[in-house]
Amino acid sequence: MNTPLHCHPHNHDGSGHDHGHDHHDHDHNHHHDRNDDHDHHHDHGHDHVRPKPVRPGILLAAFGVAMAQARRGYEQMEAEVREQFPGIPVAWAYTAHKVRKKLAAMGQGHDSVAVALSRLHDDGVTHLAVQSLHTVPGVEYHWTHSQAMAFVHPRKGFREIALGAPLLTSEKDLDRAALALQSYIPAERLPDEAVVLVGHGTYHQGQQRYLDFEARVRLRDPHVFLGALMSRSGETLGVSSIISRLQEANISRCRLLPFMSVPGHHVLVDILGESPRSWKHRLQAAGIEVLSEPTGTLEHCPFRALWMDHLRHAFASLHLENKAASNHGHGEHHAHI
Missing domain, CATH: 3.40.50.1400 (Rossmann fold)
Structure with a gap:
């Protein structure tokens, strides 16, 4: 019987930096044939554009569970994520429709991946690490991947999304x-x-x-x-x-x-x-x-450590330096695993 692996192999100091730059993301799809009182100050030299604030976030995507007593592993994972990534917004998404439907009937609605992504984007997150808490890269993982990648866009979505692999991938x-x-x-x-x-x-x-x-x-x-x-x-x-x-x-x-x-x-x-x-x-x-x-495996420290390492790898791959100024305010956009 081996001693369980330590669940905190890395100190992720600095993951919660505040890149507090002020910027307005202009949507140029207005109907200009109306006399709407919009003051766009269009300057095609782009000298007025200031960098958009870079705000990283984390989304934990799990199959889901309706039984309250079974959520212990999820709670342990979230506590560890918040400890390792202080100051970073953490959200959840359940990929199983039946679980979400059952929770909704109990008055405990839970976000799907698409809804969670929309909420995070509306909250100002620009760079997102999505960690799959699935066991293998099967249907649930690839569905999560497809939805996440659809939310990458230089102005309308996330500037960058990175996916953390399921438990058994490499x-x-x-x-x-x-x-x-x-x-x-x-x-x-x-x-x-x-x-x-x-x-x-x-x-x-x-x-x-x-x-x-x-x-x-x-x-x-x-x-x-x-x-x-x-x-x-x-x-x-x-x-x-x-x-x-x-x-x-x-x-x-x-x-x-x-x-x-x-x-x-x-x-x-x-x-x-x-x-x-x-x-x-x-x-x-x-x-x-x-x-x-x-x-459950998520309740067991050595398995949880493996998922945590996948998340750390995904988060570290995000380009959190602000490059918006050099891209005329639209920012670089990336989608990768």
Whole structure:
């Protein structure tokens, strides 16, 4: 059992600089055939233009959760982000429509990515780091990416947006996550017990990252199996495939662990619930003893540290020096990952 990685490997002093320059962003799409009392002072020499204030911001984009008791991981992530980036506005977006709809019915509306982006822009944010809190670069991540990039515009949108990668993106991510998993697995696990991790899954090529992660982990621990709630025909990620693999390995006892950021409905009902369709029930019905724990990867410091590093990388890639003056008030605009 390795000691968990420290969650604050960097001191991000200086991330909250106040670039307080005064500037008015002129919108030239007015109807000038009317005698509106607009005083534009158009000077085509642009000598009058002053730099637009540079204001960075952070948007945390997660799948979302409706259960209040399951938001602990989100709260821990936000607290750490605010500590690492003092003075920087931090907003949230939930990418799951069903979660947002359920929250709205409870009187707890939550922003989609598009709404959150609009609010941040209206609040004066010019350079934005969007950190994905998804596990793999699947549908939810790429939908987030597409919406964020649509908001980049020299005058009408953000001057620059950078996206922080999901948990399992690069080869280095796989290595770090495999190391983090060692302390995620309960210390009481016995040598003959298997570990069954269950992720959300995605109907996207990003699903491959689950398989890559399992392969990486099994090099060290062949009794770790990774499944997903959403899996396609022929994949080894479905519950039936996992049961078959456990039986082939003559395993009769397992630790059933969620491999999702927070323990919401999917964890408490679909994985650990008491209905005949839950993973826990299916494993037990196959004669496998199940030990389980409702937890999430975002609550675990070494996994959270990986997401934080992705955010730091994205934020550091933003060009926060004010270049508006050299671009006639329109500013440079960038969109990148």
